Amino acid sequence: MSQQGYVATPPYSQSQPGIGLSPPHYGHYGDPSHAGSPPGMMKPAGPLGAAAPGGMLPQGPSPPGPQQFGQNGAHAQGHPPQRFPGPPPVNSAAPSYAPYSPSTQSSYPSPASTASVTQMASQLNAMHINSYGSGMAPPGQGPPGPPSAPLFQGLPRPPQPSIMQPGSQVLPPPPTALNGPGASPLPPSTHRQDGLPGPAPLNAQYQPPPLPGQTLGTGYSPQQGSYGPQMAGGQLSYPGGFPGGPAQLAGPPQLQKKLDPDSIPSPIQVIENDRATRGGQVYATNSRGQVPPLVTTDCVIQDQGNASPRYIRCTTYCFPCTSDMAKQAQIPLAAVIKPFATIPSNETPLYLVNHGENGPVRCNRCKAYMCPFMQFIEGGRRYQCGFCNCVNDVPPFYFQHLDHIGRRLDHYEKPELSLGSYEYVATLDYCRKNKPPNPPAFIFMIDVSYSNIKNGLVKLICEELKTVLEKLPKEEQEETSAIRVGFITYNKVLHFFNVKSNLAQPQMMVVTDVGEVFVPLLDGFLVNYQESQSVIHNLLDQIPEMFADSNENETVFAPVIQAGMEALKAADCPGKLFIFHSSLPTAEAPGKLKNRDDKKLINTDKEKILFQPQTNVYDSLAKDCVAHGCCVTLFLFPSQYVDVASLGLVPQLTGGTLYKYNNFQMHMDSQQFLNDLRNDIEKKIGFDAIMRIRTSTGFRATDFFGGIFMNNTTDVEMAAIDCDKAVTVEFKHDDKLAEDSGALIQCAVLYTTIGGQRRLRIHNLSLNCSSQLADLYKSCETDALINFFAKSAFKAVLHQPLKVIREILVNQTAHMLACYRKNCASPSAASQLILPDSMKVLPVYMNCLLKNCVLLSRPEISTDERAYQRQLVMTMGVADSQLFFYPQLLPIHTLDVKSTALPTAIRCSESRLSEEGIFLLANGLNMFLWLGVSSPPELIQGIFNVPSFAHINTDMTTLPEVGNPYSQTLRMIISIIQQKRPYSMKLTIVKQREQPEMVFRQFLVEDKGLYGGSSYVDFLCCVHKEICQLLN
């Protein structure tokens, strides 16, 4: 195989029409053995599968009907001015219906292609080492462009016709010359203008952050000896594999930065530009294929026929017409759907449509729900489905005349005709056993083993429950919550409590047979909180005392979930388990776990094992939970390895949330935990849900990522789904798409409300289609792309070596950009890096993803932490993944105390800090307040009420209320950042040049990682080289 050989290496050697790049992996990583449901995951038909044949599940495509019937082209023309224009009309001339047929082609890479990618990657590695280490120019590289070639500046520059495209950005050539033999060694990049401490030399005296290190909030393993020695290994695979380790750690003088960081695309600039142009405005969803404002831009969204971007965001708002085009560009076609997203109070909540016993109006063939994409014809007697083109009779109760443009007279009176999102009241057909559901129940399950009693956790939980139970969620029109509550404590046995309102004292029943858990009481276990309040308070007061003398260290875990699920099943209601757990469940019982953490697996093909559950007990438990609408939320308080990969599986697959507090200490961590608990109990949530994605002809949903469970290829089952959970859906072509009819998506979620009502929530979105690649690139959204890439990669870590996954990500990034360069940009010097405007910051975000601890094979990071972060990301929406991968870093010393606006963020790099400054960093899980050694004393006084830097106590996790403008403004900023985020962020105070700074620096994601992972500049150069290779 040729060493020159990117293009010469299979599978790239078979050139495709157009660009000569063929997609080896097109966004897929899975293990072929998982292409279908593994046998162990099979389960009986879901809640609606058998019970509701006429329900949500479609009955398969019927033979092509008279879809060409009823030409309505006339209707589609010339809309007069309206209150607001509706979505574009459906064009009935769309291609005739093609029945869905499961693709027979495996979407997974064959072993052969994996091997070739691996091989290719090792060549790449060699190439990188050459170019970065010894300064050899990459093969095939053209001469560098003029140094004055348009650089990325802080502000957009006027287009420079020779090399810039409208909507493109151009970067100077990769560092051939700078990096070349002639390049003089520049001062080590350890030089910092801002006077940060010199770098810790390799093998230096940096000790790990003070452990309880994990009290710093990031959970890196305490076992690490020191940071230095691990850096020395140069055997890391790309992209962490730059020899010599991070730039900040000295060693031999590094070759200097090849590019001025100010000259490369800045995420902050992109965010600020979008804010400046679109912030504070009304964004109306009235046109097809509109790219919404960025998730970081605040605006008011008005539903005018397409779902708000709060509910659905797409990787691109213009789909390529053909699968060849899609393969050529390799841009994933995906939607990130957050069906229960929180809507701000200044936007309209969803309308509820009630057709009584008739139920929702649906297409006879594809079962799509009535929506703005249905075209009424024949005077309103029939309508043509926008999804499958079938012509349906309008049911008599639903008949309405059409106006002169073919629109129903009640168009604006019916949410389902004019809005992108709305809800339907579901009829009994949509309920289990055709019976209205019972309201859900919450069961609180507390681990009362020795350590939890000893450290006061049990007491804290019990105290808090007395308060939060007052705030159980309720339907708006109801006075009290319909949710019933129950209580269980456990160590190696289970204790059920009878808290029936007429009891003077709660009663305990012990279940010692954890092998086959049964529910010892039905009456009195699940109760209305208000009615049983005194008995419940009595119980919560007694629990800490009851187990005060217990020496029981061992716990069970699977039987706890089993017990909760059985209790819900017995009560015939869906619900949520809140489990408070601390240790590896080693007691003899189903789901017993052993410590199998093995750092030796890291960086081997077996590393994936660390992310897989160690027993299939949890898999089948999750399956049962989903089948019974039992969602599991887990609060973990580990002080050592607890096997998050196993314990977290049920929460993940049941739509629950996993919270983790390493080395929980009452005075440091209780606030964070209590905030999480309150927030979780109060949040909006739907139970016993099934989501179904329908699409117009020519493409379909093929892959789903999230806290979901699937028994077949189409029904996304969720025991529950709350306002913070998103499901990412990938689409593939199965035919051509037509430019005029576009690509339509309908997401329907059938669920039970907190009040026990069965409903359907519908979100519709219309996208454009184009046969021009440039249109596709113009309509991309990088934040959604990163969400998709993160989830697909994190799903793949269960099956594939991490090295392969990282390589696929890098390759795909290069392919996407190379295809743009080749097909959309105007001719320019081969050495210029040209990025589409919509993907300007794709490289920096992609690098952040590659550096995330899940994908970074490093022993310094605990296995549990990696499993935890993997799981969190799998359910994230776009706003949360954006912040998680590229943290927000705010200069606090420039605070304008008279303004309520947040200061403008700065880029996440050490070079942006200054020793006179104070900076706040947040990523959605952690928050840091970093104080430069020369921070202004008046600010320190203002914030901390102490006279100097030296007096600041870094043990605090909340700022004191000092009662001056600095303090008030900073505290307000912190609460604004915290708002809307699903996890409470623990605040860590970091003083410059003190050890905890090491933890903080990991979040400076544009720099080289402490544990490997390249800097943004280096990564951009690598991507550029790959693009050059591809284009050669």
Ligand SMILES: [Zn+2]
């Ligand atoms: Zn249809």
